[in-house]
């Protein structure tokens with residue numbers, strides 16, 4: 487049987503895209519990842535939803551996670567992306583992915599992963615966390631998130647955006663920088679864009 491699975495014939499030819507919007511807690515990952523999903527049709531997931539209750543209980547109590555708490559969670563996220571890839575489904579994930587080694591675990595999932603890093607002033611982020619209602623993550627954990635963060639290394643070729651931009655500006659910059667077009671459901675820009683469309687990636 488070919489071409490009539492859940493993903494349809496396109497899944498046989500077009501590679502899927504897998505975007506991870508990364509950054510410390512409160513940097514706007516969920517907001518931007520949801521915006522990318524809304525604009526493109528990529529399937530959205532929130533990495534927070536993959537944490538076991540024991541991890542959430544720690545964070546709620548103001549205790550930072552360590553590697554032992556994160557490895558199984560990261561492997562599960564990589565597996566989720568890999569499963570979607572086999573179904574021909576492109577994805578966008580909001581996930582802190584603070585360390586290079588964490589990002590490397592995610593890269594072991596689907597055939598390719600593109601990261602967008604939301605970077606910016608701790609004070610702006612702290613203020614947003616303090617105002618955010620109904621989230622388990624206390625603003626007091628921001629310092630440990632910043633201490634854990636390993637900013638993207640040049641060879642990772644990660645698109646970095648300033649959290650000071652509006653959500654709309656961030657989503658537009660992400661779509662452009664990633665070569666994603668509205669409604670394209672993650673197909674590479676060269677398959678859907680006219681030849682003169684400008685797609686910018688960070689310098690290698």
Ligand SMILES: Nc1ncnc2c1ncn2[C@@H]1O[C@H](COP(=O)(O)OP(=O)(O)O)[C@@H](O)[C@H]1O
Pocket residue numbers: 509510511512513514515516517518580614615617618619649650651652653656
């Ligand atoms: N670019 C932005 N400008 C202003 N407020 C933002 C922006 N991005 C997110 N927010 C707000 O900041 C808070 C944290 O954003 P959120 O998307 O939950 O971050 P994260 O998923 O990284 O923890 C939320 O209340 C959200 O509405």
Ligand SMILES: O=C(O)[C@H](O)[C@@H](O)[C@H](O)[C@H](O)COP(=O)(O)O
Pocket residue numbers: 510511512515516534537545551556582583584623631
């Ligand atoms: O690895 C971690 O320490 C957590 O994943 C953390 O980075 C994450 O940010 C929290 O789960 C809070 O969730 P928000 O990022 O949505 O605030």
